[in-house]
Amino acid sequence: MRFDDPVPVTTIAQLIGAELVGNIEGxxxxxxxxxxxxxxxLVFVDHPKYYTACINSSASFIIINTKTYxxxxxxxxxxxxxxxxxxxxxxxxRPFAPxxxxxxxxxxxxxxxxxxxxxxxxxxxxVGNNCIIYPNVAILDHCIVGNDVIIQSGxxxxxxxxxxxxxxxxxxxxxxxxxxxxxxxxNGVEIGANCTIDRGVSHDTIIGAGTKMDNLVHIxxxxxxxxxxxxxxxxxxxxxxxxxxxVILWGQxxxxxxxxxxxxxxxxxxxxxxxxxxxxxxxxxxxxxxxxEKMKELVWIxxxxxxxxxxxxxxxx
Amino acid sequence: MRFDDPVPVTTIAQLIGAELVGNIEGxxxxxxxxxxxxxxxLVFVDHPKYYTACINSSASFIIINTKTYxxxxxxxxxxxxxxxxxxxxxxxxRPFAPxxxxxxxxxxxxxxxxxxxxxxxxxxxxVGNNCIIYPNVAILDHCIVGNDVIIQSGxxxxxxxxxxxxxxxxxxxxxxxxxxxxxxxxNGVEIGANCTIDRGVSHDTIIGAGTKMDNLVHIxxxxxxxxxxxxxxxxxxxxxxxxxxxVILWGQxxxxxxxxxxxxxxxxxxxxxxxxxxxxxxxxxxxxxxxxEKMKELVWIxxxxxxxxxxxxxxxx
Amino acid sequence: MRFDDPVPVTTIAQLIGAELVGNIEGxxxxxxxxxxxxxxxLVFVDHPKYYTACINSSASFIIINTKTYxxxxxxxxxxxxxxxxxxxxxxxxRPFAPxxxxxxxxxxxxxxxxxxxxxxxxxxxxVGNNCIIYPNVAILDHCIVGNDVIIQSGxxxxxxxxxxxxxxxxxxxxxxxxxxxxxxxxNGVEIGANCTIDRGVSHDTIIGAGTKMDNLVHIxxxxxxxxxxxxxxxxxxxxxxxxxxxVILWGQxxxxxxxxxxxxxxxxxxxxxxxxxxxxxxxxxxxxxxxxEKMKELVWIxxxxxxxxxxxxxxxx
Numbered sequence: 018m019r020f021d022d023p024v025p026v027t028t029i030a031q032l033i034g035a036e037l038v039g040n041i042e043g044x045x046x047x048x049x050x051x052x053x054x055x056x057x058x059l060v061f062v063d064h065p066k067y068y069t070a071c072i073n074s075s076a077s078f079i080i081i082n083t084k085t086y087x088x089x090x091x092x093x094x095x096x097x098x099x100x101x102x103x104x105x106x107x108x109x110x111r112p113f114a115p116x117x118x119x120x121x122x123x124x125x126x127x128x129x130x131x132x133x134x135x136x137x138x139x140x141x142x143x144v145g146n147n148c149i150i151y152p153n154v155a156i157l158d159h160c161i162v163g164n165d166v167i168i169q170s171g172x173x174x175x176x177x178x179x180x181x182x183x184x185x186x187x188x189x190x191x192x193x194x195x196x197x198x199x200x201x202x203x204n205g206v207e208i209g210a211n212c213t214i215d216r217g218v219s220h221d222t223i224i225g226a227g228t229k230m231d232n233l234v235h236i237x238x239x240x241x242x243x244x245x246x247x248x249x250x251x252x253x254x255x256x257x258x259x260x261x262x263x264v265i266l267w268g269q270x271x272x273x274x275x276x277x278x279x280x281x282x283x284x285x286x287x288x289x290x291x292x293x294x295x296x297x298x299x300x301x302x303x304x305x306x307x308x309x310e311k312m313k314e315l316v317w318i319x320x321x322x323x324x325x326x327x328x329x330x331x332x333x334x
Numbered sequence: 335m336r337f338d339d340p341v342p343v344t345t346i347a348q349l350i351g352a353e354l355v356g357n358i359e360g361x362x363x364x365x366x367x368x369x370x371x372x373x374x375x376l377v378f379v380d381h382p383k384y385y386t387a388c389i390n391s392s393a394s395f396i397i398i399n400t401k402t403y404x405x406x407x408x409x410x411x412x413x414x415x416x417x418x419x420x421x422x423x424x425x426x427x428r429p430f431a432p433x434x435x436x437x438x439x440x441x442x443x444x445x446x447x448x449x450x451x452x453x454x455x456x457x458x459x460x461v462g463n464n465c466i467i468y469p470n471v472a473i474l475d476h477c478i479v480g481n482d483v484i485i486q487s488g489x490x491x492x493x494x495x496x497x498x499x500x501x502x503x504x505x506x507x508x509x510x511x512x513x514x515x516x517x518x519x520x521n522g523v524e525i526g527a528n529c530t531i532d533r534g535v536s537h538d539t540i541i542g543a544g545t546k547m548d549n550l551v552h553i554x555x556x557x558x559x560x561x562x563x564x565x566x567x568x569x570x571x572x573x574x575x576x577x578x579x580x581v582i583l584w585g586q587x588x589x590x591x592x593x594x595x596x597x598x599x600x601x602x603x604x605x606x607x608x609x610x611x612x613x614x615x616x617x618x619x620x621x622x623x624x625x626x627e628k629m630k631e632l633v634w635i636x637x638x639x640x641x642x643x644x645x646x647x648x649x650x651x
Numbered sequence: 652m653r654f655d656d657p658v659p660v661t662t663i664a665q666l667i668g669a670e671l672v673g674n675i676e677g678x679x680x681x682x683x684x685x686x687x688x689x690x691x692x693l694v695f696v697d698h699p700k701y702y703t704a705c706i707n708s709s710a711s712f713i714i715i716n717t718k719t720y721x722x723x724x725x726x727x728x729x730x731x732x733x734x735x736x737x738x739x740x741x742x743x744x745r746p747f748a749p750x751x752x753x754x755x756x757x758x759x760x761x762x763x764x765x766x767x768x769x770x771x772x773x774x775x776x777x778v779g780n781n782c783i784i785y786p787n788v789a790i791l792d793h794c795i796v797g798n799d800v801i802i803q804s805g806x807x808x809x810x811x812x813x814x815x816x817x818x819x820x821x822x823x824x825x826x827x828x829x830x831x832x833x834x835x836x837x838n839g840v841e842i843g844a845n846c847t848i849d850r851g852v853s854h855d856t857i858i859g860a861g862t863k864m865d866n867l868v869h870i871x872x873x874x875x876x877x878x879x880x881x882x883x884x885x886x887x888x889x890x891x892x893x894x895x896x897x898v899i900l901w902g903q904x905x906x907x908x909x910x911x912x913x914x915x916x917x918x919x920x921x922x923x924x925x926x927x928x929x930x931x932x933x934x935x936x937x938x939x940x941x942x943x944e945k946m947k948e949l950v951w952i953x954x955x956x957x958x959x960x961x962x963x964x965x966x967x968x
Contacts, residue, residue, distance in 0.1 A: 113448075113466070115448065116451075117450070118451060119451045119452060131747075133749055134750075134751060134753045134771055135470070135753060137450070137452050137469035137470060137487070149747070152753075152771035152789045153452070153488075153769070153771060153789050153805075155452070155468070155469045157487070167811075167827075169807070169810045169811060170771070170791070170807040171488055171787075171847075172488075173487040173488050173549075176487060176526060176549060177484075179526060179546070179548035179549070179567070181564070188561075188562065189562055189580050190522075190544045191544065193546075205824075209847065210789075210807040210810035210847040210849075211488065211528050211550075211807060211845050211846075211847050212528075213527040213549035213550060213567075215527075215549070227824045229813070231813035231869075231871075232807075232810060232813070232849070232869050233845075233847060233867060233869050235548075235550050235567045235568055245822065245823055245824045245825065247825065249889070250869040250871065250887045251568065251885065251887045251905070253567045253568045253585050253586055255566070255585060263823050268907075269903070269923075271603055271604050273585075273603065286905055286923055286925070286937075287921075289603055289604045291603070303604045314635055317635070317638040318635060318638070318948055318951070318952060320638065320642060321951040321952070321954065321955065321958070322951060324641060325958060327645050328645055328961050434767070434768060435768060436768045436769060452769060454769050454786035472785070472804040472805065472844075474786075474804070488787075488805055489805075490787075490805050490844040490845060490866075493844035493866060494803060496863070496865035496883065496884070498881070505878075505879065506879055506897050507839075507879045508861065508879065508881065510801075510863075528845050528867075529845075530805075530843070530844040550867060552866050552867050552885055554884065570884045570885045570902050570903055572883070572902060588885070588903045588920055590902075590920065606920055620920075620921045620937075631953070631955075634952070634956060634959070635952060637959060638955065641955070641958060641959060645962055
């Protein structure tokens with residue numbers, strides 16, 4: 018998330034009650050998670066396992082629960098609970114303040130675009146030119162839709178990330194990490210009916226130009242989809258995953274989080290992608306393998322009874 | 335379903351044209367299906383296979399199509415078609431009479447709760463304090479939502495059960511069993527976009543406190559979900575199933591009806607649960623098995639060609 | 652798609668800039684794709700592989716990109732790009748002109764039917780008698796719903812087909828084939844919440860009388876479903892497939908395109924149907940096989956370690 022204007026890091030420190038050490042003169046331009054940070058960003062870290070990665074990231078301002086680091090040119094904001102500090106910043110700079118009209122007055126709608134009845138267009142949403150937004154679609158705050166985009170009925174753009182912090186005080190429970198990212202839908206994208214595309218937690222979920230999706234497709238937070246992909250009905254993609262250009266996912270394929278599917282890969286129906294896979298190949302199975310190898314495997318399985326018979330005969334002789 | 339006030343069993347008998355035998359002085363407090371009945375309830379049974387279970391259940395009033403039983407302290411309501419009698423009672427005491435406004439005047443909305451535009455709130459719905467109900471959600475008649483609940487866009491709470499009586503007169507067809515149950519959503523539950531949670535047929539579908547669901551999740555009628563569970567995108571759970579506390583179901587998992595998943599069980603993505611499984615373990619596959627065993631099986635399958643080669647060599651020698 | 656009135660083929664030729672040869676006196680009554688054409692129809696073909704099939708189909712008027720055929724009694728409309736000519740005809744005779752009210756004035760609603768708030772009923776839609784259309788349903792232009800039909804909240808009837816023409820100029824991209832077909836829902840059908848039923852590309856998607864669907868079910872374009880079928884939650888059926896009467900598909904089943912499932916077939920949960928299957932049998936697996944055989948296979952797989960041990964022992968001796 019970008020702030021509207023750069024914010025002095027001293028102001029942030031005051032907001033979250035942090036001890037500020039290092040470069041205390043800086044201005045923060047936004048807040049982000051570790052995989053997406055840029056210079057000028059705030060980032061938070063609360064687990065020793067990730068301290069070094071966070072310190073060495075591009076982030077300029079690190080909200081942290083230890084005093085053992087002094088990175089040059091950066092500022093540390095030391096607090097007991099960095100996660101709560103993150104929530105406080107997001108809630109202050111991106112407060113929940115939804116439009117109570119179906120069409121927000123702060124939304125911008127391009128020329129030649131049709132917004133059909135029952136569609137909700139939230140605050141600060143931008144929809145480009147020559148789009149069709151069908152009935153009962155919801156495009157939530159801050160999302161951006163390009164030109165020549167079609168979104169069919171019932172689809173939700175910008176639902177919150179499914180992203181929770183596990184807490185184990187007394188009993189296991191989950192605390193929501195407030196989403197402050199957006200969904201960016203590029204030109205020429207077409208999205209089916211009753212799909213859901215979650216906003217990024219603190220960065221953007223992106224659907225690349227020319228990509229087409231069938232109905233009931235789910236795209237998780239911070240996932241980046243390339244150009245001219247095809248996703249058939251009921252495909253589900255988890256969060257923070259990268260789908261490169263020209264990837265084809267057939268019906269009911271599931272894709273796990275934080276992985277990459279290479280350019281031009283094709284995944285057959287009902288398959289499950291749990292690790293990164295190379296582009297230019299065809300895949301099948303749950304978990305996926307090379308489609309031809311997987312098909313052969315199905316034939317091999319059918320030979321077990323014959324094998325059993327031979328081995329038992331051999332034994333009896 | 336509870337009646338608003340207890341109803342003399344003689345009134346019920348008259349409504350459905352039943353012959354009344356046994357304790358004819360009683361008052362019925364509700365109507366329920368056999369797995370959920372309590373003292374004071376009406377229940378119906380039309381198949382000899384279930385006569386004994388029904389007679390021995392906690393129900394006080396049994397709608398039945400035989401005269402062979404005389405259970406002490408209970409009343410029998412004898413009719414030719416108990417299923418039709420059940421439908422008549424439900425339609426009389428819980429008639430279809432929906433609100434024709436987006437927000438029913440009989441709904442009760444708590445303090446600090448935001449109901450966004452395009453959301454439909456039906457008759458006798460209760461929503462607690464500090465909830466967010468996003469655009470185009472539908473919460474249908476009689477459902478109850480606790481405090482601090484978030485329901486994202488397009489989700490439907492209280493759709494009818496998928497529950498039909500098979501009829502074979504002339505040709506096979508299906509007659510709907512009218513749903514008169516509710517959905518109860520406890521405090522701190524968060525539900526994603528475009529999910530569907532069916533009401534109970536005659537009892538309640540319950541989502542336990544602190545449970546979080548991603549998008550496009552389906553929960554069947556009369557299913558009871560425990561506290562602090564996590565269900566990832568596109569999970570589907572059939573009817574009358576019990577999910578105990580702290581269960582984690584990853585994306586696209588399917589769960590069959592009338593089974594139990596034990597406390598703290600974890601089920602990997604795309605798996606299928608067709609029978610009850612113990613808590614505290616990790617599962618994979620369709621149908622599921624112990625995840626580690628199932629993973630090993632995938633390795634064993636890859637050894638078949640080598641085995642084949644060895645056995646055939648052995649044979650040739 | 653039927654034209655409102657028959658159109659002289661000379662008018663069509665002029666609209667698309669075609670050279671007209673053969674029977675130039677005819678009147679076109681509609682436009683269709685090759686699998687669905689009838690006498691009087693226009694059809695288009697742009698690939699030599701399908702020239703003969705198209706010429707020999709029932710179509711009376713063939714939009715084609717070659718001059719090598721002279722079929723008796725038919726007319727050829729010769730153009731460089733038949734696909735673009737098809738789009739031009741559809742856009743001219745079935746222009747995108749949606750209702751901007753939730754209930755179109757050109758819609759026809761039968762007696763005893765309840766249309767609940769937030770439901771969108773498009774232009775030229777017909778809904779029969781004694782139906783219930785729940786909140787936030789969308790029934791899009793030209794779709795037809797019979798009597799005694801229930802459509803639960805959030806369901807979309809008549810979304811566009813997921814049907815694209817692959818273009819490879821410069822880079823691979825996809826051009827939408829404009830849908831001009833309809834959805835026909837016969838009497839007594841009941842459809843769950845947040846389902847999607849696509850319209851036909853140029854013909855009709857049909858749901859047969861008495862069929863019942865659970866929530867989050869997807870039905871593709873031009874698919875024809877028989878009478879008294881049951882589809883459980885999250886079933887997905889691709890385009891142009893035929894499901895005969897009394898078929899039961901359990902939860903999360905996926906069915907591929909342009910195949911046939913025979914009468915009375917039962918497919919177990921999470922299975923995948925990729926080729927046509929006979930009626931009257933029970934299936935399981937992805938891809939499906941006879942359910943009992945598939946179950947046995949699961950047992951055989953568990954015997955591989957024992958087989959391995961025996962063979963290796965035999966070898967060591």
